[in-house]
Amino acid sequence: MKVLIDHISKVYKDRGGGRIEALRDINFAIEENEFVVVVGPSGCGKTTLLNIIAGLLSPSSGQVIIEGGQIDSKPHTAIVFQEFALFPWRTALKNIVYGLEEQGLKRPEQLEIAQKYVAMVGLQGFEKKYPHQLSGGMKQRVAIARALATDPLLLMMDEPFSALDAQTRILMQYEISRIWEETHKSFLYITHHIQEAVFLGDRVVILSRRPGRILDIVRIALPRPRTENLSREKRYLEYVELIWSHVKDQAKEVLRETV
Amino acid sequence: MKQEKIAVRGTESFTDGIKFERAIVQDKTYYLQIKQHPWLSLISFITIVLVWEIVSQKGWVTPLFLPAPSAIFSEGWDMLKTGLLFEHVFASLSRIILGFFVACILGVSVGILIGFFSIPEAIGNPIIAATFPIPKIAILPLLILWLGIGEPPKVAVIALGVFFPMVINVYTGVKNVDPLLIKAAISLGSNRTRIIRKVIFPGILPMVFAGMKLGIGIALLLVVAAEMVAADAGIGFMILTSADLMETKRLMVGLIVLSLLGIFFNWSLRTLERIFISWKD
Numbered sequence: 159m160k161v162l163i164d165h166i167s168k169v170y171k172d173r174g175g176g177r178i179e180a181l182r183d184i185n186f187a188i189e190e191n192e193f194v195v196v197v198g199p200s201g202c203g204k205t206t207l208l209n210i211i212a213g214l215l216s217p218s219s220g221q222v223i224i225e226g227g228q229i230d231s232k233p234h235t236a237i238v239f240q241e242f243a244l245f246p247w248r249t250a251l252k253n254i255v256y257g258l259e260e261q262g263l264k265r266p267e268q269l270e271i272a273q274k275y276v277a278m279v280g281l282q283g284f285e286k287k288y289p290h291q292l293s294g295g296m297k298q299r300v301a302i303a304r305a306l307a308t309d310p311l312l313l314m315m316d317e318p319f320s321a322l323d324a325q326t327r328i329l330m331q332y333e334i335s336r337i338w339e340e341t342h343k344s345f346l347y348i349t350h351h352i353q354e355a356v357f358l359g360d361r362v363v364i365l366s367r368r369p370g371r372i373l374d375i376v377r378i379a380l381p382r383p384r385t386e387n388l389s390r391e392k393r394y395l396e397y398v399e400l401i402w403s404h405v406k407d408q409a410k411e412v413l414r415e416t417v
Numbered sequence: 418m419k420q421e422k423i424a425v426r427g428t429e430s431f432t433d434g435i436k437f438e439r440a441i442v443q444d445k446t447y448y449l450q451i452k453q454h455p456w457l458s459l460i461s462f463i464t465i466v467l468v469w470e471i472v473s474q475k476g477w478v479t480p481l482f483l484p485a486p487s488a489i490f491s492e493g494w495d496m497l498k499t500g501l502l503f504e505h506v507f508a509s510l511s512r513i514i515l516g517f518f519v520a521c522i523l524g525v526s527v528g529i530l531i532g533f534f535s536i537p538e539a540i541g542n543p544i545i546a547a548t549f550p551i552p553k554i555a556i557l558p559l560l561i562l563w564l565g566i567g568e569p570p571k572v573a574v575i576a577l578g579v580f581f582p583m584v585i586n587v588y589t590g591v592k593n594v595d596p597l598l599i600k601a602a603i604s605l606g607s608n609r610t611r612i613i614r615k616v617i618f619p620g621i622l623p624m625v626f627a628g629m630k631l632g633i634g635i636a637l638l639l640v641v642a643a644e645m646v647a648a649d650a651g652i653g654f655m656i657l658t659s660a661d662l663m664e665t666k667r668l669m670v671g672l673i674v675l676s677l678l679g680i681f682f683n684w685s686l687r688t689l690e691r692i693f694i695s696w697k698d
């Protein structure tokens with residue numbers, strides 16, 4: 159399985175009839191079992207790109223091609239949204255089985271699969287809680303389990319931890335790393351957090367400020383499984399520095415623009 | 418010591434600053450805190466009834482205009498025993514429930530339809546905007562013309578009155594369902610009908626209940642009005658004929674029954690709301 163993002167561009171029309179170019183000629187591929195991270199300054203069209211790949215938005219030109227997937231009723235991609243997007247009227251467990259209901263699985267099967275992912279993301283004991291009763295970290299775990307339960311070819315995460323506090327965020331990064339090791343699916347992870355990108359990714363796609371273009375794609379040749387100790391290693395810090403040097407100028411320009 | 422100022426490091430350097438040894442910081446929002454007076458409500462209610470009773474007993478106001486609460490109560494008790502009260506309440510209640518039920522079903526369906534699909538929205542919105550401002554009781558003569566004298570026009574006028582708050586609330590509710598939840602459902606494999614059933618419908622439930630609470634008040638108003646225009650039973654009919662016969666006690670019984678019905682409906686809806694929207698904090 160391979161996902162080709164084939165020369166995607168996106169132009170929005172604003173209310174005044176003006177053109178806003180969000181993405182320009184984005185071209186890369188996500189290989190099977192690969193963890194790809196997209197980083198870029200705010201407003202670089204990261205979320206637009208993710209929506210296009212997920213089939214929630216049409217590109218102005220270019221296309222997304224999924225190669226070598228199985229033909230069945232399952233969605234090829236699943237998303238973990240930044241704002242969780244949990245159904246507030248469903249308990250944690252009912253949220254997780256949502257996609258399985260849509261696949262037409264029988265109750266016992268749904269529960270069996272859901273239980274597997276409840277255990278994987280560490281939600282035991284919280285199955286019957288409603289989203290408003292859960293902390294941000296727990297909500298994000300539900301969202302991850304819900305996405306994984308549908309058994310997608312590609313799991314996409316849109317700045318999943320930006321709503322979490324710094325401590326929870328670091329712990330969730332370790333969790334994501336572990337979950338990827340366990341599932342070995344293709345992941346596409348969007349973030350503006352460079353350390354996070356280096357810690358998680360096999361490759362990091364660096365986008366420019368609007369219109370988002372690919373500045374560079376950096377292969378992170380760090381050993382796996384990645385653990386806490388990594389953050390003190392010299393090569394890790396070199397990667398962070400390299401990516402930061404790309405992003406820094408872009409971020410500065412964004413800062414000047416918005417002032 | 419009544420200084421409001423809070424000590425800041427370096428205060429001494431301010432020439433106009435008054436130095437103090439210690440100031441205790443007070444909660445300045447104390448009057449915003451919610452206080453409960455559980456007994457006051459009950460005591461004031463009892464007092465009003467008592468004063469009313471005394472005023473009537475002493476003959477300060479003639480019982481024809483203001484009968485004593487005790488007299489109203491015994492009149493009501495008599496009517497209850499003879500079954501007369503039940504007959505009227507049953508007539509009104511069956512009209513309300515039928516009209517309300519029909520309006521809820523129609524209101525929710527039409528509201529979802531015009532809220533979710535663009536073509537029904539384009540067709541439905543101007544029709545609703547044009548008919549909504551008409552006081553529904555003004556349509557009653559037309560409904561009698563169309564449907565004849567009897568139950569159908571009364572039920573229909575109630576249904577019309579409840580339909581509008583329902584449909585407008587549901588429409589607003591559909592428009593306010595978080596688009597992210599719809600996107601999430603699509604990405605998890607939902608098609609359009611399943612989105613309506615599994616995302617839109619639960620999402621609008623709070624608005625449905627808000628519409629029902631508005632609607633039940635309107636239903637009570639319209640049933641009385643309709644029964645005063647043309648009926649041979651019902652609370653509205655009972656109130657009107659009592660007034661004609663100068664039976665103030667019986668008239669008052671009618672008003673109290675209406676108050677009790679209103680309280681009962683609101684309580685029922687709130688209970689249902691608590692059961693169905695238990696997921697809300």
